[in-house]
Amino acid sequence: MDWSFVLTQTLTQAIGIQAIIYCLAAIGLNVQFGYTGLLNFGQVAFVAAGSYAVGVIVLTFDLSLWLAIVVGVVVALVIALILGIPTLRLRADYLAIVTIAFSELVRLTVRSIAFKDVLGGAQGLNGKLGQDFHDTNPLPADFQSLPVLSWTRQDLWVVIVGWILVALFTLLVWLLVRSPWGRIVRGIREDEAAVVSLGKNVFAYKLQALMLGGVIGAFGGIVWAVAKQSVQPDTFRPEFTFFAYTILLLGGAARVFGPIVGAILFWIILAGTGEFLGQAIQAGWIDFLQPTDVGNIRFVLMGSGLIALMVFRPQGIFGDRRELALDAK
Amino acid sequence: MPNDQAVSDSIAASARAALSAVEPRPGVPKPDPIMVADHVRRSFGGLTAVNVEHVEIQRGAITALIGPNGAGKTTFFNLITGFDDANEGTWTFNDRQVAGTAPYKLARIGMVRTFQLTKALSRMTVIDNMRLGAKHQTGERFFAAILPFLWNSQEKSVGQKAMGLLERFNLHEKVGDFAGSLSGGQRKLLEMARALMADPELIMLDEPMAGVNPALKQSLLGHIKTMREEGTTVLFVEHDMDMVHDISDWVIVMAQGEVIAEGPPDTVMKDQAVIDAYLGAHHEAQLTETGESLTESSDGDSA
Ligand SMILES: Nc1ncnc2c1ncn2[C@@H]1O[C@H](COP(=O)(O)OP(=O)(O)OP(=O)(O)O)[C@@H](O)[C@H]1O
Ligand SMILES: [Mg+2]
Numbered sequence: 222m223d224w225s226f227v228l229t230q231t232l233t234q235a236i237g238i239q240a241i242i243y244c245l246a247a248i249g250l251n252v253q254f255g256y257t258g259l260l261n262f263g264q265v266a267f268v269a270a271g272s273y274a275v276g277v278i279v280l281t282f283d284l285s286l287w288l289a290i291v292v293g294v295v296v297a298l299v300i301a302l303i304l305g306i307p308t309l310r311l312r313a314d315y316l317a318i319v320t321i322a323f324s325e326l327v328r329l330t331v332r333s334i335a336f337k338d339v340l341g342g343a344q345g346l347n348g349k350l351g352q353d354f355h356d357t358n359p360l361p362a363d364f365q366s367l368p369v370l371s372w373t374r375q376d377l378w379v380v381i382v383g384w385i386l387v388a389l390f391t392l393l394v395w396l397l398v399r400s401p402w403g404r405i406v407r408g409i410r411e412d413e414a415a416v417v418s419l420g421k422n423v424f425a426y427k428l429q430a431l432m433l434g435g436v437i438g439a440f441g442g443i444v445w446a447v448a449k450q451s452v453q454p455d456t457f458r459p460e461f462t463f464f465a466y467t468i469l470l471l472g473g474a475a476r477v478f479g480p481i482v483g484a485i486l487f488w489i490i491l492a493g494t495g496e497f498l499g500q501a502i503q504a505g506w507i508d509f510l511q512p513t514d515v516g517n518i519r520f521v522l523m524g525s526g527l528i529a530l531m532v533f534r535p536q537g538i539f540g541d542r543r544e545l546a547l548d549a550k
Numbered sequence: 551m552p553n554d555q556a557v558s559d560s561i562a563a564s565a566r567a568a569l570s571a572v573e574p575r576p577g578v579p580k581p582d583p584i585m586v587a588d589h590v591r592r593s594f595g596g597l598t599a600v601n602v603e604h605v606e607i608q609r610g611a612i613t614a615l616i617g618p619n620g621a622g623k624t625t626f627f628n629l630i631t632g633f634d635d636a637n638e639g640t641w642t643f644n645d646r647q648v649a650g651t652a653p654y655k656l657a658r659i660g661m662v663r664t665f666q667l668t669k670a671l672s673r674m675t676v677i678d679n680m681r682l683g684a685k686h687q688t689g690e691r692f693f694a695a696i697l698p699f700l701w702n703s704q705e706k707s708v709g710q711k712a713m714g715l716l717e718r719f720n721l722h723e724k725v726g727d728f729a730g731s732l733s734g735g736q737r738k739l740l741e742m743a744r745a746l747m748a749d750p751e752l753i754m755l756d757e758p759m760a761g762v763n764p765a766l767k768q769s770l771l772g773h774i775k776t777m778r779e780e781g782t783t784v785l786f787v788e789h790d791m792d793m794v795h796d797i798s799d800w801v802i803v804m805a806q807g808e809v810i811a812e813g814p815p816d817t818v819m820k821d822q823a824v825i826d827a828y829l830g831a832h833h834e835a836q837l838t839e840t841g842e843s844l845t846e847s848s849d850g851d852s853a
Contacts, residue, residue: 396696401681401689401705408671408682414633415669419683419748420657421690429692 227496233370234492235485238448241383242268244484245441246465247472248390249434254466255474256398257430258410260313263304263320265461266327267435269454270296271442273331276346276452279353281339286353290443297439301432309427316431324459332454345454351447354382379448386444387481390437395477397433406430407475467527473537482538490526494519561779565611565799566814572800574813574821577604584609584752584783585630585661590639592622592629599625601807602639607752612774612784614794614815617804618828623787624666626804627756631663632656643752658685660751664758666787670737670744672730676721679729679740680712681705683747708747715743719773720766735762742773746782753777755786759793771797795819803827 234240246264253259274293278284304323308315330336332343340346355375364374372380397403405426408416413423446452464487472483498515501507510518530537568581583606592600600622607613615623628634630641632653640649643661657663671679687708688694689701716722719739724732729740738758745753758774759767767790774797777784788794794801794815801818803811805827811818818824 393696396698397692400695400698401687401701402692402695404674404678404682405690407674407678411671411673412669414665415671416682417633417654418631418657418663418665418669419744420654420662420685421682422652422654433692 223500227493227500229369229371230496231489231493233372235488236370236380236384237372237488238376238379238383238444240484240488241380241387242441242445242448243465243468243487244387244480245383245390245444246438246461247468247480247483248387248394249437249441250465250469251434251474251476251480252394252397252430252437253434255469255476255479256394256403256410257406257427258313259309259427259431259434260317261304261320261431261434262317262459262462263322263324263327264434264438264465265457265459266300266320266324267297267438268442268445268461269324269327269331269457270300270435271439271444272446272452272457273340273346273442274439275350275443275446276341277339279350280341280346280348286351286447293439293443294436297435298432301428301435305428305431309424309431321459321462324457324462328454328457331457340454341452343454345452347451350450350452351379354379354447376448379444383444383448386440390440391477391481398475398477402426410475467523470527470537471530473539476537476539479537479539486538487523490523491519494522562775562799565608565778569608569611569800569814572608574811574817576809576812578606578812580606580608582609583607585641585643585785587630587641588639590626590629590641591637592625592634593637598807600629600636602626602804602809605802605809605812607783607785608800609783610778610781611799612778612786612797614798614801615785615787615804616789616791616794616801617810621804621827622807623804624756625807627663627754627787631661631754633663657748657750660749661754662745662748662750662752663754664738664741664745664756666756666760668734668737668741670729670732670740672728674729675726676716676729676732676740677709677712677725679744680716680747681708683744684708684711685748712743712747715746718776719743720769735766738762739766739770742770746777750782752783752785755784757787757789759788759790767793791819 246268249267250261250264253261271293274296275286275289278289278292279286304316304320308319331340334342336342355378358374358378360374360378364377366372367377398407405416405421409423409426417423468483468487469480470483471486472479472481495515498507498510498518499512502510502512502515572578572580585607587602587605589604590600590602591598615626617623625634629636629639632651636649640647642648643656643659646659648656671682674682687701688704689698694700713722713725716725719742721736721739721743724736729737732740738761742755742758759770762770771793774784774786798815801813801815802809803818803821803824810827811821811824813821
C-alpha cells in the first residue's frame with residue numbers, strides 16, 4: 222500500500238482545479254443562500270453559462286478568451302434576471318423550483334442536436350479554449366512539477382490564478398456582508414416583511430444577491446473551461462449544485478471562509494477515501510469491493526458525513542451555534 | 551422636568567383642541583388629516599374583513615384604533631401600508647394617492663408600521679436591528695458598500711442616533727446582544743425604537759402594549775407621547791382600554807370590518823354601539839370606569 226501516493230493525490234485534489242471550481246460555485250451560493258436566504262438550486266446553470274461562454278466565443282466564433290469572460294458575466298447576469306424577476310416577489314420555494322428546472326433545461330438545451338453547430342451537442346466543445354490564458358503562463362518552460370503537488374505547468378498556472386480569484390471574491394463578499402448592504406440581506410434572510418417595513422426595496426436586494434452569486438458561479442465555469450480546454454454538457458447536472466451546497470454546509474453557511482474550508486474538506490474526503498479505497502483494494506486489504514465501486518462508495522461516505530455534521534454540528538465547521546439557536550420568532 | 555411636562559401638556563392640549571370641534575361620528579372629516587381612506591374593502595373568501603367607507607387620521611395627534619378580536623384592525627393596517635392588497639378602495643397620505651404603492655415606498659415617504667406579531671430580527675444584534683431602520687444610507691447601495699470610507703462616518707452617526715433611542719427605550723444595555731435573546735416585551739420596544747430610526751411622519755403601532763409589564767407600560771405611554779411632541783402622528787391598535795383612555799386624542803372603533811364609532815376617548819367609551827360591539831348587546835358593563843380592565847369586568851360577570 223502506497224501511503225505517500227494516497228496523501229499526495231489527496232492533497233493535490235484538495236487544493237486543485239476541481240476544488241477551485243466548486244469553491245467559486247459555493248461562494249456564489251453563500252451570497253445567495255448563506256446570507257440572503259435565496260434557495261438557488263440551479264447554481265450549475267450559472268457555471269454552465271461561464272463554461273459555454275468560453276467554448277462558444279473562443280471555439281465557435283474564434284474570438285478572444287477575454288471577450289468570452291465578459292460574455293460569461295453578462296449571460297450570468299441575464300440568467301439571474303430571468304430567474305429572479307418572476308420569482309423573487311413570490312414565496313421562497315418558487316425560486317427553488319424554477320432554478321432547478323431551469324438548470325436542467327439549460328443542460329438539455331446545450332446538448333441538443335438542434336444547436337450542435339454552435340454548442341457542440343452531446344460531445345460539447347473541445348479545443349484550445351484556454352490558449353489566451355495559458356499563453357500568459359509565467360512559469361519557466363522547463364518547469365517539471367512541484368515537490369508534493371503533482372500538477373503540470375499548465376495546471377499549476379490555473380491553480381494559482383484560480384485561488385487568486387477565490388481570494389478576490391472572498392474579499393468582495395467580506396466587504397459586502399459587513400456593510401449596510403450586508404445588513405439588509407441578512408435581514409431579508411430572516412424576515413422580509415420587517416425589512417420592507419423599514420423602507421428597503423427587498424426585491425432589488427434579492428435580485429442583486431442572485432446576480433452576484435450567479436456571476437461568481439460563472440467564474441467557476443470559466444476556470445473549468447480554461448483548465449480542461451473542453452466543455453461537456455453532462456458535467457452540468459443537478460448534482461453539481463448539490464455538491465456545492467454540501468461544501469457550503471460543511472464549511473458553514475454565512476461564513477466568509479465557509480466555502481474555502483468546505484471545498485478543501487470536500488475534496489479531502491472525496492479524494493482521500495477514493496485513493497485510500499483504491500489502494501486498499503489493490504493491496505488486497507478489502508476483498509468485498511471492486512475498484513469500480515470506489516467512485517460510489519466515496520459519495521456514500523460523504524453523505525453519511527454530511528448527516529453526522531447536520532446532527533452534531535448543524536452550523537458547519539465555522540458556523541456560530543448561537544445564531545442557529547436563536548430561531549424563536 | 552416640570553418645564554418639559556408643561557410643554558408636553560400643552561402639545562397634548564393643542565392636539566385635543568384641534569379635534570374638539572370635530573363631531574364624534576364614523577367617517578367624520580378632520581381639520582388637518584395626514585391620511586384619508588375611502589371605500590377600502592378586503593374580503594377573504596366570503597368573509598369581509600375590512601369595509602371602511604371613509605376615515606381620516608388627524609395630523610399630529612395620537613389616534614387609537616380599537617375593536618374586538620377579528621374586527622379587521624390588523625388587516626386595515628396591512629392594507630394601508632401596502633402589505634396586503636385591497637379588493638377596492640383609495641387612500642391618500644399627505645394628499646398623495648398611495649393605494650397600490652409598494653410597501654417599502656410607503657415606509658420611505660414616512661408611513662412606518664410595526665407588527666402585531668413582533669418582527670425583531672432575532673439573528674441580528676440589537677444595534678444592527680436599529681441601524682437597519684435608518685433611511686438614505688450610502689452603504690446600502692451595492693457598489694458603495696464595498697468602499698467603507700464612503701459610509702463609515704454615516705454609519706457612526708446612525709449608530710449614535712440608535713444609541714440615543716435605545717437609551718430612551720431602556721435597551722442600551724442590550725446593544726450587542728442578539729435580538730433573539732430579548733424577552734417578548736423587549737422585542738416590542740426594539741421594534742418600536744427601530745421604526746423611529748426611519749423618522750416616520752405617521753407611525754402605526756399594532757398592539758404596542760401586548761405582553762409589556764405594567765411598569766414598562768407607563769414608560770411606553772411616555773414614549774408614545776414623546777413621539778407626538780416630536781411631531782410624529784401616531785395611529786395605534788390596542789386592547790388595553792386604560793391605555794387608550796390615557797393617551798389618545800381620538801379613538802376610532804372598528805367592528806366586523808367597519809368603522810362603527812369615532813370620537814374623543816371619553817365619548818367613545820360611553821357609546822352604546824361600542825359597548826355592544828365589545829360585550830354583546832344589552833350589556834350593562836362599561837369599558838372603563840374605575841380603571842378595571844375589560845377582561846376583569848367580563849370575568850366578574852360570568853362568575
Ligand atoms: N390571511 C387571512 N386569511 C383569511 N382570513 C383572514 C386573514 N387575515 C385576517 N383574516 C380574517 O379577517 C378578520 C380580521 O382579522 P384581523 O387580523 O384584521 O383582526 P384584528 O382586528 O386585528 O383582531 P385582533 O384584535 O385579534 O388582532 C378575522 O376574521 C380574520 O379571521
Ligand atoms: Mg390584530
